[in-house]
Amino acid sequence: MSERLLTIVLSVAATLAVQQVVPPRTAVRNLEVDRLVVRGELIVSDTGKPWEEGYEEQQIPRGIYAKGLADGPGGLWVRSRLIKGEVDDPFDDRFHAVERDGSLRRAPGHISWNVWLDGAWRQMAIVQGEGVEFSEVPRERWNGGTHPGRIRLQTFRPGHQEPLTDAVIGQGMMSLGGGGYGGSGLAEPREVLELWGGQLRQHALPVPQAPSANEEDETGPHTYELVAIGPQGVRSAVSAPLKTAGRALLKWDSVPGADAYLVLCDGEPVGDPVRIEGTEKRWRDPRMK
Numbered sequence: 001m002s003e004r005l006l007t008i009v010l011s012v013a014a015t016l017a018v019q020q021v022v023p024p025r026t027a028v029r030n031l032e033v034d035r036l037v038v039r040g041e042l043i044v045s046d047t048g049k050p051w052e053e054g055y056e057e058q059q060i061p062r063g064i065y066a067k068g069l070a071d072g073p074g075g076l077w078v079r080s081r082l083i084k085g086e087v088d089d090p091f092d093d094r095f096h097a098v099e100r101d102g103s104l105r106r107a108p109g110h111i112s113w114n115v116w117l118d119g120a121w122r123q124m125a126i127v128q129g130e131g132v133e134f135s136e137v138p139r140e141r142w143n144g145g146t147h148p149g150r151i152r153l154q155t156f157r158p159g160h161q162e163p164l165t166d167a168v169i170g171q172g173m174m175s176l177g178g179g180g181y182g183g184s185g186l187a188e189p190r191e192v193l194e195l196w197g198g199q200l201r202q203h204a205l206p207v208p209q210a211p212s213a214n215e216e217d218e219t220g221p222h223t224y225e226l227v228a229i230g231p232q233g234v235r236s237a238v239s240a241p242l243k244t245a246g247r248a249l250l251k252w253d254s255v256p257g258a259d260a261y262l263v264l265c266d267g268e269p270v271g272d273p274v275r276i277e278g279t280e281k282r283w284r285d286p287r288m289k
Contacts, residue, residue: 042066052079058116095129104139106131126154126163132171133188150188203257205230210240211252211263214282217289219246223266228258229273238264247288252281 043050044064052060061077068074084091097108110128114121132148150170154163165179165186177196179186186196208226222244228236236258242250250263260273263283274283 038066039068040070041068050077057119058121104131104142122156123163124156126152128152128154136188205234205236205257206255207237208239208252208255208258208261210242211250213242213244213248214251215249215288216244217246217248219289221245222247224248224250225264225267226252227262227264228255229260229262230257231259235262247285249282249284249288251283254279254281 041050042065045062047053047062049062050065052062059077061079063079065077066075084093095109097105099105107128107130110126112123112126114123116122128151129149130152131142132150137146137148148171150168152165153167153169154165156163166176168175168179168186168188171189173189173192173194175186175189175194175196177186177194177198179196187194205228208228211224211226213224224242224244226239236255242248247265252261260275261281261283262273263270263285265285270285270287274281276283
């Protein structure tokens with residue numbers, strides 16, 4: 001009996017001692033380690049939950065969520081911006097994929113743009129990097145100095161559940177047109193530019209419509225006109241004139257193919273060509289009062 005009581009007393013004393021030595025569980029403000037191994041999940045979230053509330057099905061992370069391979073496919077989910085920086089060296093993104101049997105995987109990965117539809121993410125457009133066909137460069141010629149590749153652009157057509165190739169670019173050549181799923185349909189180019197299933201159409205740079213005035217300072221009559229400028233510097237004809245009672249705040253609609261616009265006032269350029277974002281352009285005469 002005395003031994004049993006002694007055992008109980010020692011057990012209680014040990015429990016009290018542990019409670020005194022081990023502090024209650026609290027958040028760690030700073031943790032400095034030389035190596036961190038996470039076997040299951042890593043969650044960086046102000047709520048402590050991996051997903052934004054209400055968006056668990058879409059798997060929109062609350063911050064950063066990383067998952068290992070122990071329970072199905074792993075991955076890294078990042079919310080908001082993914083910013084990469086470097087000093088004295090350009091940053092470098094690489095896509096690696098290998099086959100367990102040692103064979104060559106010519107298409108290690110792709111980038112896709114997706115939309116949430118019918119309970120799943122659906123791809124809309126794909127950019128894929130891939131090696132050239134073995135019919136172009138036989139496998140035995142591939143080595144540390146010969147690993148030729150190209151870029152494949154694919155999009156999804158209405159009513160079709162597989163991506164179709166729009167363009168194949170690489171080795172200083174390009175094929176453009178409609179193509180089948182994967183590597184079929186659109187042939188690899190043999191010339192600098194090849195068009196399949198269509199023809200090349202050229203469009204002259206349209207003449208802008210006359211601008212309109214939102215505000216005028218009534219400092220005297222003036223006439224405004226616009227000239228559209230293409231990315232290579234080609235200029236359109238002058239637009240119809242707009243007559244105002246003074247210096248003005250102008251607006252106008254963009255024209256296809258225009259990279260910039262030159263504003264003329266009374267036949268003379270007002271500064272350098274302007275580049276303005278948006279379909280509707282707004283420009284204030286810097287001399288306006």
